[in-house]
Amino acid sequence: MRIVQLLTLGIVINISVGCKSGDPCFQEFLDTHCVQKDVVYPGSNLITSTNISIEECHQACQNHLECDHASYAPGQKICKLKYQKMYSTTESGFYAIPKDCIPNCSMDTKGSHNSNLPGSYLADSLMDCHSLCLEHPECVGVTWERPWEVNTKAPNACNLKRKMAVGLIRTSIFQVTLPRYCLHSREQPNGWHLYQNKYYKFINQINSYESGMVSCGELGGRLVSIESQEEFLFLRSVAFTLNYHHPEKYNGSYRLGLFKSNWTSLKWTLSNGNIFKESQIDLWCPKQPSIASSIAYARLWSGAGFCGDDIFSSLSTQNIICEASVCKEDLPKMKNVRKQAQIPNSLIHQ
Template identity: 35%
Template sequence: MMIGWSQFSEFSHCIEASKNYQNTDHISEINESSIQDCSDACQSNAECDHGVYLSNLRQCILKDKKGTSVPTTNNHLFTIPKLCVPGCSMDGTDYSGHNIMSFDTHDAFECQELCQANPDCVGVVWIRPYHSFRPRGCYLKRLMNVANQKSLAGTISLPKYCLNSHKAQGSFFVFEDSAYQFIGEKMSFSQARQTCRDRQGSLASMETKEEYLFIYSAILQLNVFNSTTFSGNYHIGLTKHIDG
């Protein structure tokens, strides 16, 4: 379905195919546009919440909010949210419960910054301005479990740290003074340890709480956006020795 849109591929996790939203108002329509044009137009319009792109007509419709989601048989229809952080933002997603505290913030990124300043926060759920329940509400979470993930129009979820902000050379990510590589292969503990040694590294030991929270954020993103490759158990550099 994304054929011909390779320039948009890193944002493909945000695009909803054949899914429309009721109870919304049109802001404007743009003809002879591409899906990238549609995304750019929504980004530059303060009232826009998402764009609806009709690929067969090359038409973009900007909308101001999301109501009830409605599946459609039109396989030329694509919904594009205004906010999309590659491999990080979860549009229309909620993680209920496990709240630390809540605030009112201007946008989801301000909400995420509050999470980064809180030592117990693992991620946030932010509520869009048009939502009937606490518009612009920012909820800091002490737990975000993929199993408890649910759809809720008008919300955006973000982990504490977005991996794309820590991208280094190749497949490495940098946090504080360390570089990390996440390998999506099933291995025993000894195999994983040797694989790290072969790459002149070691299994992560998570020596500080912030390091733990960074890895927590990374695993959440990998499980959500690369679930066929990254799921299940992970090996870390800890062993237990029992004397006697």
């Protein structure tokens, strides 16, 4: 077993070559290369190789012009280079390896075509495409057509997204999708996320508004109060990315610190006591809010790309988002971390 460095999408990743299933380095490879376990995408194979390691299988895909992803079976040491993804099946003992990956960031989802923001954009690189997203006040992520795609109609096309869906798998080959914010770009060692001098914690917990406030209070904070469009895009991006990359832990919608009642004169009010700036923040999903009664609460709704949705007090959500200026773990002393990969500066200093 030997250590080598791979350069993918501008990121340097250290890996061990020759790892076998069950070795610690094998799991490390799975974690740092966005590998899907027990997943196969049926279809014709470009090349089938035997007696090959998972690292060599991935390298073979990167070296092949038409390879979109690789399918690897460690038990038989079989590697199949694949041209595209149409649909997935569950097959024990197989691993689907994407050609390129930014851990906990890049993904194989495109959202629907009608989720594109207006305009046509071209970008020479994924990072250039991502920079265009950061400049747009409604962009939650991008899908970039890589320039070496063989049959593309629009090489270098950069699609800015107003929403993305967790369950939609791309079918076009050689695309890379990035959210507006990658998980590592703001993540702290203790699981909080730092953004514009506030700390956020995303917690998987069935909850009501009251129980959510109690749980956040125990951490020294409260349910999140969204006070700007940029803050909303940050929260929306992280919620989507968590649900995509960690479905075993995060799924469903996220409760916000936002409500209306007779006590607030039916005005949408934040958990910090301020009135929500509806005219400045494009929070709500289409046709929302829709509850005419006096009491209602808000969530980031997973069913519509994590935009805002109003719900009755009797309806619980699967997750909560807490905010704190300083938390019990003394977060201000900690710096942003980049786990296992060196994330490009354009994805960190945002």
